[in-house]
Amino acid sequence: MASKFQAPRGTFDVLPEAARGRARVEATAAGILARAGYEPIQTPSFEDTDLFVRGVGRSTDIVSKEMFTFEDKGERSLTLRPEGTAPICRAYLEHGMHKLAQPVKLSYVGPFFRHERPQAGRYRQFHQIGLECIGTDSPLADAEAIMLLSDLLGELGVPGVELRLGSLGSLGARVAYLEELKAHLHAHEGELSEDVRERIDLNPLRAFDSDHEGTQAVMASAPTIVERLEGEDAEHFAEVRAQLDAAGIAYAIDPTLVRGIDYYTRTIFSFVCDALGAQSEVGGGGRYDGLIEQLGGPATPAVGWAVGIERILLALGEDFEGTPRAQRVFISFDHEGEDGRRALVLASELRRAGFAAEFDLAGRAAKGQLKHANRIGADFVVFLSVEGGPALRDMRSGEQRPVDLGNLVDEMTGGEA
Numbered sequence: 001m002a003s004k005f006q007a008p009r010g011t012f013d014v015l016p017e018a019a020r021g022r023a024r025v026e027a028t029a030a031g032i033l034a035r036a037g038y039e040p041i042q043t044p045s046f047e048d049t050d051l052f053v054r055g056v057g058r059s060t061d062i063v064s065k066e067m068f069t070f071e072d073k074g075e076r077s078l079t080l081r082p083e084g085t086a087p088i089c090r091a092y093l094e095h096g097m098h099k100l101a102q103p104v105k106l107s108y109v110g111p112f113f114r115h116e117r118p119q120a121g122r123y124r125q126f127h128q129i130g131l132e133c134i135g136t137d138s139p140l141a142d143a144e145a146i147m148l149l150s151d152l153l154g155e156l157g158v159p160g161v162e163l164r165l166g167s168l169g170s171l172g173a174r175v176a177y178l179e180e181l182k183a184h185l186h187a188h189e190g191e192l193s194e195d196v197r198e199r200i201d202l203n204p205l206r207a208f209d210s211d212h213e214g215t216q217a218v219m220a221s222a223p224t225i226v227e228r229l230e231g232e233d234a235e236h237f238a239e240v241r242a243q244l245d246a247a248g249i250a251y252a253i254d255p256t257l258v259r260g261i262d263y264y265t266r267t268i269f270s271f272v273c274d275a276l277g278a279q280s281e282v283g284g285g286g287r288y289d290g291l292i293e294q295l296g297g298p299a300t301p302a303v304g305w306a307v308g309i310e311r312i313l314l315a316l317g318e319d320f321e322g323t324p325r326a327q328r329v330f331i332s333f334d335h336e337g338e339d340g341r342r343a344l345v346l347a348s349e350l351r352r353a354g355f356a357a358e359f360d361l362a363g364r365a366a367k368g369q370l371k372h373a374n375r376i377g378a379d380f381v382v383f384l385s386v387e388g389g390p391a392l393r394d395m396r397s398g399e400q401r402p403v404d405l406g407n408l409v410d411e412m413t414g415g416e417a
Helices: 014-033 050-053 059-065 087-095 140-154 175-187 196-200 204-209 213-219 231-246 310-317 339-352 366-375 403-413
Strands: 045-049 070-071 075-078 105-114 125-134 163-167 265-273 281-287 300-307 328-332 356-360 380-383 391-394 400-402
Touching: 014 125, 014 204, 014 310, 045 050, 045 087, 045 204, 045 391, 050 059, 050 075, 050 087, 087 125, 087 339, 105 300, 125 140, 125 310, 140 163, 140 231, 140 265, 140 300, 140 310, 163 231, 163 300, 163 339, 175 204, 175 328, 196 391, 204 213, 231 265, 231 328, 265 300, 300 310, 366 380, 380 403, 391 403
Parallel strands: 328 356, 328 380
Antiparallel strands: 045 075, 070 075, 105 125, 125 300, 163 265, 265 281, 281 300, 380 391, 391 400
16 A cells, blocks of 8 residues: 655665665675774764865855755754764864874765755765775775775676876865866856856865856866876875886876865765766765864874765666575464464574574465475575474575484585584
């Protein structure tokens, strides 16, 4: 029976048939990141609004247009987190992680929220996996972060992935470049979109992200910061590239890459996938050496990335197989007797042995229980309440034989357990 209620626009329910694919993506990421020394962290789904205003940037689309912000009963302004880096930096400071041996390597997975126009690969509630390496300015950290995301996408088999690499330089070093870019934009102000015109002096880099035809034409002749890198910024970018070359990770330099968040400095990168169409980015990130200082902490260099779970699954397509399930055993018994207790104990024993074990909870007769075993895809059925004692049926071959419950696991595995 249909309900009059539906999931809010831009959100979705993850039904059981889709959950195994998501679980495999998360488990694969957890294994890769754990082996690289990244420890899991969880932050609240909502934070003080000012954390994102200060950290992400007041002039960004995320803060100015896309945040879900509300006032709680204490008249505090709170926001459902639109991204993961600022909350983790807040936790890093709040819990004194800056006093630990550096760098601190953290990983996360969870839901995030942005009020965007819903479309394929873009939702108002979405889920990301990410990492943050906080407390080092080494180009090796940049290269390793990129390598780990490359490894994840490769292990999952995401097709048609391309790494785009850029640099924004350090905050101080790009001041002169920003003045040059503003002058270029002002000189062509009449050709720009209204949104870009309004932000020329506040955030000129956003012009590179515009899909407005006139703005794109103007930006085709705009100066790029990659061309203006000097000194330590140029050396850092060259070293990141050399390390990626040594690791055999292919990339394309994208001088127009700027990303949509103000905290980025120096290395930035984006993994794009042809299978995603217009929303081509599957994941990306970069270095953010000034963010923790902006939040009131000491000057602390850091690098990180986030990858969208929905974007990965969309790129992988419907043929992507989820986490392999354990062999499934269904235990059939007579509800009129006392075998329900035996079924409960046996199911627990089988689960501890690594099997997926179920028994009837709906009061079905023997014929109905067997039908249900077929419905759930059981590999074996154990009959407790049959003449002559317990029996085991192999649902693949149809063979049924008496079984000693003490040797049940060996019977189902051929003695390989």
